[in-house]
Amino acid sequence: MASYFSSILFHAMDCIGFSRQMILLRSDIANNMYETVSENCAEYLCMEVILAGSKSEGVTQTNASDNDLMLVLRKCICVDTGRQENDFIVLEAITKDCPPGYTQLRLVNDGNMDIPDIFYMASEYDIIKGVLLLKSAGFHKFFTLVSADIPSFDGLEQKYTAINGPAFSMIVERSNYLGIKSAKIYNDHVLAMPYYSFTILTEWKNRVRHYEWPPASLIHDVSTMEGFVVPIGHKLSEEQHFEWRICYTTAERQLITSLNETQLKLYIVIKMVNKNVIKPVLDCVTSYMLKNVILWVTECSPLCIQHSSYLTRFMIQSLWFLLHCLLNNHLPNYMIPSRNLLLGKMKSDQKQTLTRLLGDLINEGDTIVLRCDKLKNAMFILVSNQSLAFAFKVWRDEVEKLILEINRNITIKTRPDMILRSSYIYDMCYEYWKDESYMVNIFRLYSLLNVDIFSLTQNGIQNFQDIVTCLDNLLS
Template structure:
């Protein structure tokens, strides 16, 4: 293809990419299905975990879906992200005594935008002595209040918080989590799963959200209804400090995870496709040259681009133009050494990341990407092969989309059956820890609803089961065929 594309070619490529993304599970309908399924699964896990550990010293946690998994746009090779928020612990701008929750106060003096130090306001006199769980949480935070200022304030250490919480979560010899990466806990290598679990505390500081709510917007997204809804949502503080601060070990980062998830859910079908395409492109082409371009940065870029786009730019035929606009925005931010966080614009997501020769090389590379126009997307091998296939076999995609979407819906039904059965059994039977993980799959398959859902999935994925059996194919080989076909759900 030529280095630059005509308007007609860009529109044709846009429509072709829309068809491809629809066929491989990235229609708005399927994205919403996965997002709701993740929320449902985490609710069941929350009930199970809190019931299982209710007699231990572990505090109860609320499970919050996060990242691309919670948004329903997780790519095939991405991690699964979620947050745990401590119940009955809150951080506010101005602390107050309270008998029903442990109260922390935010102290943002001498911290970079988007970060805060926290002080324990509650004391033992605040609680009824019969509320042992509240006292445990108070003591849990008290032992981490190590740094005392000249004014007498004692800051809670984010580093100690991570260490002590990690030890607590690995009680009973389970050893699920083995290391930390930033604010996230990651599982031991032998578990063979890609999960980031972030422990957080609810934050109800109003300053940042008020600024976000009241700033001027000139286009259709986000709508006033969504802005109003987001303005009333909670924030979170997570245990990671500003890497350029001398007080890093005592600082916490402020984030608005549920607000960002709500913003993603408010994106139109075309906007969501632009988000998915930019994620695919960033991971394959851009990040090797632009190390700063994490999935979180990509999301912030999409938010800014969509807020700055007129409604006429958001049609399916303009999909390629939206990607070009996003690349131009990234280049502009690199030139100015400032990529503002969407919820907290004062927080610079490029702070200290791009400078010197690297900056010059990145600007040159992004300029080349813009020069190539929409054809740059075809340098992503998966997208190139899909576009080629859509040209050579256009009738294949509608058939595949129908099969794939129905397979995913049945799989979600099966997942719900498994979680429903698991919660009832774990809460009522309270099995021992040693036998928990080994016995669960076998016990789930004794449940009639689970069996029916699995059979429905198997027949849908392997409709040629009868002919395979008649041809002498073994049960083991048929099961392998079933697994290989399921992998088609995650081509992109």
């Protein structure tokens, strides 16, 4: 019975956009779009834009959640042992006396290279260590203030919101042609610098693994990838304002996208259970914690039993793993196991509440997923009318594919010099009309949505707004 329920859930997820094909397609196009943005803006920003988080992994639908962006300063390089280089600003990592997963940064400079003033403004001399340290708090604050001063322009209204850890959040409200309002864009921006550590990745590569994942080729690839440092210290550290967090964002993305279909769907189900069941009671389990839970559970399980009929079994196993970590006050980071993701994250009463809740969910078993309306409705339709469910899957996937292609087309056509002009909206409309493939996709989308073009032009703004609302409901 459990295996049948699990198989129904597995196939029902295909109907709402979570087949492996759609997950990887979203990931590929989203990351490709920001590679294009990065290339287009290289001259203006002097940094690389990297998409991070759920959007980059494709496990979040196109219109759901926000965009987590890393702004990587490519003229900087952080290393374990540094020396002056003519083409880079070199920073040496000082991990001694820092919490695991954090480091302090010493500016390596002999006066032969021009260093931006911010590096000196955000630096402070440490008398005990006898070195000039780059202050993460000062660097973060300066960058946030500069970004907040960027002017708005015709077609986009920027609204800055609260700082969250190393990120500063921005809301962009798009005002389109003739005043049509589309969905707001939520972006979290994190400043980062590339970090190369032989020690951390060597320990990760050589640690004992008892099963087949990750495969040897993936372990090798990940062990050669760069890490990043972001301006945030450990909140319980006395020197947190001088500390930078070490992360392996692109390596984790490669690990996630390498998962098989059952493992990917497990990750999505756990995120949905957290959002619909755990978070309304207690908002202290982050998506990043769940990602690390899934990576550990996958590594510690034989691949031979990781198929569709075991999906809910692994969901319960993941909750057991999280409960075990909670009881032991230690959830190890997958890339840096000595870094405890639970440290300083919740109070005693929150821990007790979460412990009871996880115990109740484990006892409830497979039917937890029925508390997620989107999963419950998809499973009901699949069981009651399989042909209708399949037809909806084909239609829905085609709509999202067109939206993804349209978004990619918009990104390719958008250049920084266009954005800064007051005629931005009209310039973009002109670019669209010149592109036959773009217009074909638009009219194909209208056809799939059963939109009458004549009525659309007659009724104007309200009909466009209805289309935007329909797509948000479908793809969120």
